[in-house]
Amino acid sequence: MVNVSITKEFTWDMAHMLACHEGLCKNIHGHTYKMQVEVTRKSKDLITSPGNSEEGMVIDFNHLKNIVKDKIIDPLDHAFMYWCQSPDSLEHEIAELLRKHGRKVVTVTYKPTAEEMARNFLEILSHEFDKHDILIRSVKVWETPTSFATAVREE
Ligand SMILES: [Zn+2]
Incomplete structure (x- = not known):
């Protein structure tokens, strides 16, 4: 059996x-x-309903793009990702200062590494795509052009 998946790329x-990072990343x-x-699709390979605008597709790339943009990219773009349980008091002060000045702050409950982001984004997207019969197979997050983390849904 052949299973087809599609992949879309995003940047922000x-x-x-x-x-507590020992190098420059602190x-x-x-x-x-x-x-x-x-x-990929959960039940069958591709949409087969004749006349459906998404016939022959896993999901329209544009549809995929809009959902990911709405749920992940738009909230994060040009924001400061703030770990609310950070042991570094400076992080809390920075977040508070930015908020006071109406700047973009996104609060997360994890240390903002690429690994944690990949896992978190996979969970958010899985929940969102469930209603479209779509399974998120993997989420890869690049922090630099040569370093990325992969989160994979294990069935
Ligand atoms: Zn960094």
Whole structure:
């Protein structure tokens, strides 16, 4: 049996800091993040309903794009990702200052590494795509052009 998946790529710019990091990453800094989302259909390979605009597809690339943009990319783009349980008091002060000035802050409950993001985004997207009969097979998050983390749904 052949199973077809499709993958869409996204990028966004975001600031973070890694508390307790021994190197430069403890400083507030930014990345142009890249993400690939790979999806497949849950029940059958492709949409087969004749006349359906998505016939012959897993899901329309545009449809996929709009959902991921809405749920992940737009909230994160040009934001500071704030770990609310950070052991570094500076991180709380930065988030508070940015908020006070009406700047973009996204609060997360995990240390903002590419690994944790990949896992978190896979969970968010799985929940969202469930209603479209779509399975998120993997989410890959690049922090630099040569370093990325992969989260895979294990059945
Ligand atoms: Zn970084």
